[in-house]
Amino acid sequence: MIAMDLRGVPCPMNWVRARLLLETLDAGAELQLQLDPGEPIESVPRSAVEDGHDVAVDGTCVTITKR
Amino acid sequence: MLSEREIERYSRQLVLPEWSGAVQQRLKDATAIVIGAGALGSPAATYLACAGVGRIGIVDGDWVEISNLQRQPLHYTPDIDAQKSESAAQKLGVLNTEIMVEPYPVEVDPDNAAAIVAGADVVLDCTDSFAARYLINDACCAERIPLVEGGALGFGGIVFAIRPGASACYRCAFPTAPANAPICSDVGMLGAAAGVIGSLQALEALKLLAGVGRLPGDRILQFDGLTLEQTLVQTSRRRDCSACAGLAASQESRA
Numbered sequence: 001m002i003a004m005d006l007r008g009v010p011c012p013m014n015w016v017r018a019r020l021l022l023e024t025l026d027a028g029a030e031l032q033l034q035l036d037p038g039e040p041i042e043s044v045p046r047s048a049v050e051d052g053h054d055v056a057v058d059g060t061c062v063t064i065t066k067r
Numbered sequence: 068m069l070s071e072r073e074i075e076r077y078s079r080q081l082v083l084p085e086w087s088g089a090v091q092q093r094l095k096d097a098t099a100i101v102i103g104a105g106a107l108g109s110p111a112a113t114y115l116a117c118a119g120v121g122r123i124g125i126v127d128g129d130w131v132e133i134s135n136l137q138r139q140p141l142h143y144t145p146d147i148d149a150q151k152s153e154s155a156a157q158k159l160g161v162l163n164t165e166i167m168v169e170p171y172p173v174e175v176d177p178d179n180a181a182a183i184v185a186g187a188d189v190v191l192d193c194t195d196s197f198a199a200r201y202l203i204n205d206a207c208c209a210e211r212i213p214l215v216e217g218g219a220l221g222f223g224g225i226v227f228a229i230r231p232g233a234s235a236c237y238r239c240a241f242p243t244a245p246a247n248a249p250i251c252s253d254v255g256m257l258g259a260a261a262g263v264i265g266s267l268q269a270l271e272a273l274k275l276l277a278g279v280g281r282l283p284g285d286r287i288l289q290f291d292g293l294t295l296e297q298t299l300v301q302t303s304r305r306r307d308c309s310a311c312a313g314l315a316a317s318q319e320s321r322a
Contacts, residue, residue, distance in 0.1 A: 020088045
């Protein structure tokens with residue numbers, strides 16, 4: 001599992017960075033993100049779902065499984 | 068590789084579902100030639116530069132006049148008497164410092180058309196004469212370079228993206244120039260209407276370079292700014308077209 005600490009990175013740059021990293025991963029790979037509460041934890045998982053990935057949220061930690 | 072600055076600069080398109088780092092890299096590696104730095108070329112080249120097309124050539128042999136400024140937003144009042152391709156290239160270079168913009172202060176003619184389009188990944192025809200359109204079309208067909216035609220007059224215009232060998236070319240759609248065609252100095256033109264057409268040319272060019280959206284071809288968009296009515300006119304390849312009849316679709320480099 002690859003981890004990325006995106007605390008302190010505002011929207012939409014947090015998702016931009018996660019997305020660019022996801023692009024380099026193989027399907028099925030997992031990416032764990034640490035996000036700020038508020039807008040980041042609300043919008044990043046939604047964007048990941050819209051991109052077609054599997055998403056699990058635990059507090060401010062998001063695990064994305066690349067589709 | 069995209070730099071940190073580029074990732075921030077292009078962040079609002081990098082979040083588009085259709086976009087990606089790989090798409091952005093394709094734009095960065097691409098060359099676009101914009102022929103004409105006037106009413107169409109100003110908005111078209113601006114959006115190509117904003118979006119991060121890595122190398123943009125601006126071709127125009129004309130000088131800025133005060134009567135241009137009402138519809139050619141890359142030129143400002145202090146640019147009067149400046150060379151248009153240089154005035155445009157200077158603005159674009161400031162707008163996006165990550166790209167390369169090259170001015171070519173020449174008019175397209177039969178001797179230089181092939182050299183002007185050579186090496187381009189896409190050409191935008193933002194000229195205002197039928198003679199130039201046929202020259203550019205024929206040169207792009209010969210080299211199989213995608214071409215986005217645009218024309219504006221009054222409150223409206225047309226946009227027509229061409230993939231030589233795969234879709235109708237300008238000569239297929241318009242085999243001969245209309246007699247007594249109206250021109251801008253007679254009929255007039257509103258800058259905002261030309262801006263719509265130039266922006267649509269940039270959009271089609273960016274989609275072609277990025278490989279996103281519906282591939283353009285065989286459709287001419289007509290836009291009437293007075294009514295906001297848009298019409299897609301169907302066209303098709305001519306088997307006897309002097310520019311593109313010999314091009315087989317199967318040889319197209321990118322479908």
